[in-house]
Amino acid sequence: MTAVIVPAVVMFAIGLWGIDRGGMWRDEAVTFQVARRSAPEIWRLLHEVDAVHGLYYLLMHVVLAVPHPGEVVLRLPSACGAAVSAGLVGALGTRLGGRARVGLWAGLLYAITPLVVHYAQEGRSYALVTAGATGTTLLLLRAVEGRARRVWSGWGAYGGLLAVTCLLHEMAVLVVAAHAVTLAGLRVSRRVWGRWGCAAGFAVVVLLPLAWVSSTQSAQVGWLQVPGWRSALRVAREFLVVPMGVVFWVGVLVMLVGVTALRVSVVAVPLMVIPPALLMAASQVKPMYDDRYVLYALVGAPLLVAAGADRMAALVEGLVGRTAGRGRGRREVPQTGDHAGLRRAGRPAPGLPLSRAGASGSSGPGAGGPVALSDALVYGGTGQDAEAGPDGAAGRRPLLSPVLSLAGALVIGLVFLQYLPLYREDHTPASRPDNLATVSAIVHREVRPGDPVLFLPSIARRPALAYPKGFRGAWDIALGESGARSGTLYGREIGAEALRRRLATVDRVWVVAEPYALRGHWSPEDPADRVKLDVLRERFVPEKSRTYTVQGGVTVRLYVRRP
Known part of the structure; x- marks a missing residue:
């Protein structure tokens, strides 16, 4: 349990550290303002935009129903999701590595990974999706081993959690391909393949309506670029905790x-490689790749690093044990580890790295049914060493093993301390693309009650939706219908001619503009946005002394009518 609880607690503590960083950025603001709508209003919105986040918005609708919701409440589910993921990584490491220290190291490595820490404080679904994908991987192993009381209840739990995870974000479906490769590596029986196919097929069928609706909303991700080698190197760097350099290559x-360590790699490698590789390959035709969409693939990296460190520690244990044995002048018992245990059990140790447990046959574990993972992969991992007697190497290991486990945890702690400045920077508003709280504060300070405010384009209305107090008393001159009533994210604006007539009645107007909106080469497609630009250029002049540019390039500027 230590390998599960300690990483979860550490991750939760890191997630809570600086969680109220003093401002939401644009994506978090969308979560905040949509989740506070009524359920019917959210449902109406999903038919037009953001269907891929629909289940997450409904979940956050419940979370933000508390009195006085704010940034901490918004980000708390992600911190909890990251903590659950760290605990599940510890459980996977223990199960696959055969030692509690593998799970402990893997869970702690996951908890200190900067990318994980970043999304543990993000008011979006990615940390929760990672928890779901990691949980389905653990349930897959349990179902293959037949550890559940009822076979179908094990596969049912796997299929149910997989479906929920895919509904939280449809790119989680790529974990199905990773699990298929894992099952192929395990050489499971046809019956196991059939049960897995039914469970995974159920999740895919549940996802199909969402995938169809979201495909009609693909313009939302039109800003994504075709990923190249730089994207792959960036993912590798982020997965290995550290930036490029000597420490990176040591990792x-x-x-x-x-x-x-085949018991670990048969699960960790497909999970780490398959989802990003598939999404990058598909993005060569239609760009869909972003690191956060496959954040759950990061789980494989700490498992492999912990397994490698465990193998190195096992060598140290062996050397110390043999040295101690020779020092006593006694004979060392040669049969240790998994093969020794198999011989004592009356089973020969085959030469293949993977047994055929679970393949078709009349006897043996998994014949015609679930396969025990320990039988399927026992020859590829380190396993739990059998006792070789008080004078052999294994007899010395119980004393050395806790020391090595603690030493590994301390090394991870040193890595955390080394990159403490990086974590501190990530816990500041400057670590995000923009800070809508700053925009709202400027408007609250500068705009007089009744002053018209013009958002250019309409998506620049985000600060007013995230922090409405700062815009209280201002007149949103272009707004015709609110987002909640119109079933849109930012509201529906009045027509171009009606807007022109409204602007003709005012002598001053405050403009909140996106970074590109006031550049001369921008040509908006929306007629209302074209009217905004035309009227500002023809009828108004900016006051340079009343111009404010904030983080992310958002501009707040006062325009007054030409003499």
């Missing part, structure tokens, strides 16, 4: 050692 070396 790569340890990970490669971990790949040789």
Whole structure:
């Protein structure tokens, strides 16, 4: 339990540290303002935009129903999701590595990964999706092993959690491909393949309506670029905790050692590689790739690093044990580890790295049914060493093993301390693309009651939706119908001619503009936005002394009518 609880507690503590960083950025603001609408209003919105986040918005609608919701409440589910993920990584490491220290190290490595820390304080769904994907991986192993009381209840839990995870974000469906590769590596029986196919098929069928609706809203991600080698290197750097350099390549070396532990790598490698690779490949045709969409793939990296460190620690244990044995002048018992245990159990140790447990046959574990993972992969991992007697190497290991476990945890702690400035920077508003609280504060300070405010384009209305107190008393001159009533994110504006007539009645107007909106080369498609630009250029002049540019390039500027 230590390998599960300690990483979860550490992750939760890191997630809470600086969680109220003093401002929401644009994506969080969307979550905040949509989730506070009524359920029917959210449902209406999803038919037009953001269907991919529909279940998350409904979940956050419940969370933000508390009195006086704010940034902490908005981000708390992500901190909890990251903590659950860290605990599940610890459970996976323990199950696959055969030692509690593998789980402990893997869970702690996951908890200190900067990318994980970043999304643990993000008011979006990605940390929760990672928890779901990691949970389905653990349930997959339990179902394959037949550990559930009823076979179908195990596969049912797997299929149910997989469906919920995919509904939280449809890109989570790529974990199905990773699980398929894992099952192929385990060489499970046809019956297991059939049960997995039914469970995974159920999740895919549940996802199909959402996938169809979201495909009609693909213009939302039109800003994504075709990923290249730089994207792959960035993912590798983020997965290995550290930036490029000597420490990075040491991490790569340890990970490669971990790949040789087949019990771990048969699960971790597909999980780490398959989802990003598939999404990058598909994005060569239609750009859909972003690191956060496959954040759950990061789970494989700490498992491999921990497995590699465990193999190195096992070598140290062996050397110390043999040295102690020779020092006593006694004979060392040669049969240790998994093969020794198999011989004592009366089973020969085959030469293949993976047994055929679970393949078709008349006897043996998994014949015609679930396969025990320990039987399927026992020859590829380190396993729990059998006792070789008081004078052998294994007899010395119980004393050395806790020391090595603690030493590994301390090394991880040193890595955390080394990158403490990076974490501190990430816990500030400057770590996000923009800070809508700053815009709202400027408007609250500068705009007089009754002054007209013009948002250019309409998406620049985000600060007013996230922090409405700052805009209280101002006149949103272009707004015709609110977002909640119109079923849109930012509201529906009045027509171009009606807007021209309204602007003709005012002598001053405050403009809140996106970074590109006031550049001369921008040509908006929306007629109302074209009227905004034309009237501002023809009838108004800016007051440079009343111009404010904030983080992210958003501009707040006063325009007055030409003499």
